[in-house]
Amino acid sequence: MKFDLKTQTVREVNQALHDLPKDKQAEVEINGISGDHNLAVGMDHPVKITLNGHAGYYCAGMNKEAEIIVNGNAGQGVAENMMSGKVHVKGNASQSAAATAHGGLLVVDGDAAARCGISMKGVNIVVKGSVGHMSAFMGQSGCLVVCGDAGEALGDSLYEAHLYVKGKVESLGADCIEKEMRAEHLEELSALLKEAGCDDNPEDFTRYGSGRQLYNFKVDNTSAY
């Protein structure tokens, strides 16, 4: 099935995607994209959607179960609040990729800009290039894997998300610390690299996580309530 955004509106295409039969796995191709926002948002069944062109903001937002491939760059907030499924950006991703996402896998072949994985809540993110500043800010769970470098204040105010960076980290955010890479982490990282199609060696990565020193981690503070 094919759609062309030169002749159809984003609203029409998204509605047609939502109306696809939920019991069958369809393959859909969308052409004629010129940076349109909100492409393929709110999918809630296993469809394979290929977007040929550069996507605008919030592409594949709230995705559930669908596999969405962007043959180009993606604007701000790609796969924001994703629940499950897979989103693969073949180019670069702008800011706030996979923001607040609860599950699924986001793969970015190029770089991701600032705030990648901000407030991530269970999503796995693999960026083959580098990520910008404030990535994984307040990350609660899930993994952020960066094969390149990370910008300033990585993992600021982190909860339990796992961060793996191969290159250099410009600076760590508040309470984010370097941690020991144990066998279970190598296993977790190997599986993610494999799923994302990376042949990087897991042993070349450094693990970062929460130092658990901020207010919410102090048991004494519970007496305030």
Place this chain on the structure above:
Amino acid sequence: MCGIVGLYLKNSALESQLGKLFEPMLIAMTGRGPDSAGFAIYGDEVSEDMIKLTLQHEDEHYPWHILAEKLEEAFKTDVSVMHNANAAVLKLKADETPVRATIAEFDPSIRIMSVGRSIEILKEVGLPEQIAERFTLSGMKGSHIVGHTRMATESGVTMEGSHPFSTGMDLCLVHNGSLSNHNRLREELQKEGIQFETENDSEVAAGYLTWRLRQGASVQEALEGAIEDLDGFFTFTVGTKDGFAVVRDPIACKPAVMAETEDYVAMASEYHALSTLPGIENAKLWEPDPGKVYFWGKG
């Protein structure tokens, strides 16, 4: 919100198409800024001993020839006048300061939009499409152009609050974002002799750059100063006689995307505005890093 677009031609063979290439870029940013729009176009440069002024008046049928006669008499020189809707471009052999004084004395209701050897600033309240049509943007020629579509936040929807703002000879500023320390900074700049027409925060940024440039700073230095001294969200694009500069605030609150081919360098708030440019499919595309000044142009 607000939208910013800029286009610098590396290939001079495209100069006759500058307006035509740029018009869809400006219109594509209507969603980010439907209140007013404007652009600063560079081209048709006058010789070193001359200046070019872009003037506007509320009256569409303003008798510009009377002003031209007055200037011819005062400066003992020829004055050429070109009308464009409620704007006029005047060219004459004279210095900026006495010309400004003569115009202010002749009729204070005339607004001086820009002064330089190359720049022409045209802007107005309304949808970008209407502004493009009003000033016949598609037929304009030049080497480079920057434009803005405004969604008003810090001050009213008026022509005076529209962008681009003139920041000196052949210089202008467009801004996407909002500044937090503009009231205090305006007071400080007023003490330095910078004049303001509106309550607009972007005009303060323009005034700041004017002040730094007057002190002898380069465009690069003035923008580096802006990163230090302006508190708030911004992507700035600054037009100069030779090209344009782009800078984003260090937190990167506001977007910007760049495209480069053998023929041009273009910037926009969103990729959507670049999608009509020729060869965009194979252009080098990237986001400018926050807190870093970029410049494209001659020399």
